[in-house]
Amino acid sequence: MYESLLDPTSELDLWDAELYGPPDRAPAPDASLHELAGHELEAFARQRRLAVAQEYRLIGEILREAELEPDFWTGPDPTLDPLWVDHRGRTVSAIRKERRDFAARAAAADVALRLRMSEATVRTRASHAEAMRERTPRLWSLFLAGRVSEQNAVTAASLAATLPADACEAWATFDARVVEVVEVLTPAKFRVAARAAREREHPESIEERHRRAADDRGVWSAAELDGMGSLGASMPAAKARAAWSRIDAIARRLAAAKGEERTLAQLRADVFADLLISGVTEAAGPNIRAIVAITVPVLTLLGASDEPAMLEGYGPIDIETAKQLAGSATSWIRVLTDPVTGTVLDVDRRTHRVPADLQRWIQVTQATCVFPGCSRPARECDLDHRLDWQYGGTTSSDNLDPACEHHHMIKHGTRWESYRCPATGVTWWVSPTGMRSASDPAPF
Structure with a gap:
């Protein structure tokens, strides 16, 4: 063990416990090696914290610099031209604010591709850094010195950002309180301490804050592995507790029924889903109604293969689930593929809501936004002309890409550019910094 500290050819003296009894006079012979390994681990941990x-x-x-100096990302400021006129009737201040926003978006996209992370993560890290730099300078100094873990720094930054923008005194006292414990508490304990400090220093009453926080309530879902999914919600605590209590009570009542074999956790999940989908528990059969796109290998459809179907926006699902969804959906698109080459054989045109053939084809062949790293489904995207229509671009599959509103605006509002390689058909994006990145391959 401890290959970085030990000479593999060295020999250690062994303590003869039977002859001499317990070694209470000195530590074990290899204790120094443990200590050295511990120091090495601490050194690596600090290097990691420094790098983060x-x-x-x-x-x-x-x-921050992108917003202060947007010209690099968006091009020259048109409002500086004495002959400039905005045909949309916007003011100079509105134009300049939009340019700052576009510059920040373009810079975030550039950083995201370099670090292989989402743009949302980049923007979040920038906001956390700004909150620490401005509102908790003492914590910021400790963080830059490698003395604070990322988890504790993010917790403090998130809480500091919720203090009022004009509460400088509250910032300072919050900063002073958290630096007393930020280096010694684990993330879980620090969250409790930091929340308590924030509560003590916040100049507004909790009633005012609750009314404002309730405006941010919402629901979200995420795809999980093995045909599963998760569903979460943010709501007032009283409602959350009441909803949990009802789900738990129903689940416990079902658990007491004779012959029930499901665990309490499984019962809670089933009750939750049944209540939301059908309004009652133990609803029979699938009650999901959706517009779905399902890719089905042709031999699977004929019963000659067990290759899974593909559910748009999720991934592989079993054929029975695909049939159930298709049977209960009010509108669905079936795509038949060759089992060897994967070539599209047929696109089902029998849908309730009939989009243009070209739009449907692009949504099938390009499942998500074309910008690298973006997972926005193509059906929720704009169809962007790579070569603008006004410059002679055609409305064809060779010139159209699905682009979410965010990346569509980046392409047309900043110096980001895209082009498709004629040899490979791959779309490439070029940042104002000159970095080139290809669109992501299909996930499945």
């Missing part, structure tokens, strides 16, 4: 902190610092600086 510098990453936050640089991300924050890049996005």
Whole structure:
């Protein structure tokens, strides 16, 4: 063990416990090796914290500079031209604010591709860095010195950002309180301490804050492995507790029924789904109604293969589930594929809502936004002309890409560019910094 500290050819003296009894006079012979390994581990941990902190610092600086000096990302300011006129009737201040926003978006996209992370993560890290730099400077210094873990720094930054924008005194006292414990508490315990500090220093009453926080309530879902999915919600605590209590009570009543074999956790999940889908528990049969796109290998459809079907926006599902969804959906698109080449053989045109053939084809062949790293489904995207219509671009599959509103705006509002390689058919994006990145391959 401890290959970095031990000479593999060395020999250690062994303590003869039977002859001498327990070694109470001195530590075990290899205790120093444990200590050295511990020190080495601490050194690596600090190096990692230093690197993470510098990453936050640089991300924050890049996005801040992009907003301060947007010309690099968006091109020259048109409002400086004495002959400039905005045909949409916007004011100079509105134009300049939009340019700053576009510059920050373009810079975030550039950083995201370099670090292989989402743009949302880049923007979040920049905001955390800005919150620490501005509102908790003492914590920020400790973070940059490698003395604070990323988890604790993010917790403090998130809480500091929720203090009022004009509460400088509250920022300072919050900063002073958290630096007393930020280096010694584990993330779980620090969250409790930091929340308590934030509560003590917040100048507004909790009633006012609750009314404002309730405006941000919402529901979200995510695809999980093995045909599963998760569903979450943010709501007032009283409602959340009441909903949990009802789900738990129903699940426990079902658990007491004779012959029930499901666990309490399984019962809660089933009750939750049944209540939301049909309004009652133990609803029979699938009650999901959706517009879905299902890719079915032709031999699977004929019963000659067990290759799974593909559910748009999720991935592989079993053929029985695919048939059930298709049977209960009000509108669905079936795509038959060759089992060897994967070539599309047929696109079912029998849908309730009939989109243009070209739009449907692009949504099938390009499942998500064409910008690298973006997972927005193609059906929720704009169809972007790579070569603008006004410059002679055609409305054809060779010139159209699905682009979410965010990346569509980046392409047309900044110096980001895209082009498709005629030899490979791959769409490439070029950042204002000159970095080139190909669109992501199909996930499945």
